[in-house]
Amino acid sequence: MKLLDALIQNTSSRKINHFAIYPHTVFVETSVNTGYATPLGANYCISVKDVGSLHHKTTDELAPRVRSPLPLEAAIGLAAINSSLDVAAFKDKFTKENAAKIMIEKGSGKNAAVIGHFPFVNRFRQKNIFKNLWVFELAPKDRQDLSPEMFSKYLPKTDVLMITATSIINKTFSKIMCYLPDDSFNIMLGPTTPLNPLLFDFNIDVLSGAVPVDNKLARTWFSQGSKYRETKGIKFVSLRKDRIVL
Numbered sequence: 001m002k003l004l005d006a007l008i009q010n011t012s013s014r015k016i017n018h019f020a021i022y023p024h025t026v027f028v029e030t031s032v033n034t035g036y037a038t039p040l041g042a043n044y045c046i047s048v049k050d051v052g053s054l055h056h057k058t059t060d061e062l063a064p065r066v067r068s069p070l071p072l073e074a075a076i077g078l079a080a081i082n083s084s085l086d087v088a089a090f091k092d093k094f095t096k097e098n099a100a101k102i103m104i105e106k107g108s109g110k111n112a113a114v115i116g117h118f119p120f121v122n123r124f125r126q127k128n129i130f131k132n133l134w135v136f137e138l139a140p141k142d143r144q145d146l147s148p149e150m151f152s153k154y155l156p157k158t159d160v161l162m163i164t165a166t167s168i169i170n171k172t173f174s175k176i177m178c179y180l181p182d183d184s185f186n187i188m189l190g191p192t193t194p195l196n197p198l199l200f201d202f203n204i205d206v207l208s209g210a211v212p213v214d215n216k217l218a219r220t221w222f223s224q225g226s227k228y229r230e231t232k233g234i235k236f237v238s239l240r241k242d243r244i245v246l
Contacts (some may be wrong), residue, residue, distance in 0.1 A: 003173060003202050004067055008077075008196055011063040012084045018215070019055040021048070022222040025191070026075045028083040030059060034192040034212040035082025036228070039075035042167050048072060061235035066168070082194050087211055089199040090195065094237040099189045099208035102238065104129055106185045107160030115176060116139040116164035118189070119229075123167035134158070134188075138170075148172065165192035166211070177203055191228045191236075200241045207239040210239065 018029035021039075028035045034097030049065075050057070053104070057079045066077030077122040087094075100120045103112065112130040114121060124133055134154045137145040146154070155161075156179055165188050167173040180186065186204050193209030210228065212218060228234070 002216070003168065003199075006201070007066065007168075007196070007200055008060075008063045008083050010196065011060045011081050012086075013058045013060040014078075014084050015058060016055050016062075016083070018219070020219065020222070021072070021076075023225045024081040024227050025222055027219065027222060028059070028062070028079040029212075029215055030083045032086040032088065032146050032203065033083050034215055034218070034234075035079040035084070036210055036234075037075035037077075037082065037169065038046060038166055038190065038228075039078035040169065041070045042072035042075070044072070046070060046072070048076070061153075069171070071169055074171075078192060078194070082192075082208050082209075085194065085196055085206075086104075087195055090197070090239060092210070093239055094195075096236075097208075097238045097239065097240075099187050100124075101237060102206055102208075103160055103187060105163050109161035110198060111157050112160045112162075113155060113158040114162045115167060115172075116162075116190075117145055118164075129158075132157075135241075137234070151176060156181060158184050160184065161186045163188050165190040165194070167194070168194075173202075191234070193238050195237070197239070197241075205241045208236065209239075210234045210236050 001098050014030040020027045025077050028036045038071050060078035063077050065073045068074045109131055111132045113134045115136050121135050135145050161184055186207040189208045191209050191210035195209045214233035221231040
């Protein structure tokens with residue numbers, strides 16, 4: 001829970017300009033940023049607390065919801081946290097580096113683990129880039145995917161890790177990180193990722209997430225059911241620990 005506490009405590013109080021829950025994202029817009037969070041596994045039959053007035057809340061009022069065991073409530077909290085971060089402060093530190101490319105750069109010929117079956121996993125497997133590639137997925141996409149019960153067997157041998165940011169929402173982040181060796185290189189990936197350097201204090205080396213380009217355009221796409229990779233009005237960036245002076 002230490003990461004959740006740190007994220008909540010570092011959430012600035014900002015007025016929310018636009019709040020929406022779309023099929024694939026929670027969208028929270030403030031004057032300094034737009035936060036996204038993927039509510040994987042959400043039960044939409046359960047009512048959202050304060051529904052109808054969430055846009056009247058401030059980001060720090062919504063942030064504690066990230067602790068909720070309910071995926072949708074936790075996603076609301078994390079999207080609010082992400083929206084409170086003034087990304088302009090790190091604009092010159094962002095790169096266009098692809099997270100998969102960074103993983104190849106750091107892990108070629110080594111033991112690699114991926115938490116979440118991302119689309120590029122099949123390409124990794126076909127090209128035999130790594131000495132070993134262990135992919136963990138709660139809802140396996142193929143026979144090679146491993147269940148979380150196998151964390152203790154493989155993660156201690158991992159040289160490079162790619163972890164989905166939804167691990168913050170489903171509360172598996174701390175469990176995963178405690179199995180890793182101290183010198184593993186760890187990448188957090190996905191639009192849900194908080195582009196906040198405080199995650200570097202939790203053994204993350206690269207943050208790969210999304211920032212707004214045109215909120216009106218993005219809302220149009222999200223409202224029609226688009227997934228992140230096809231959505232116009234956002235862009236993907238990376239923030240590397242070795243480029244930040246803490």
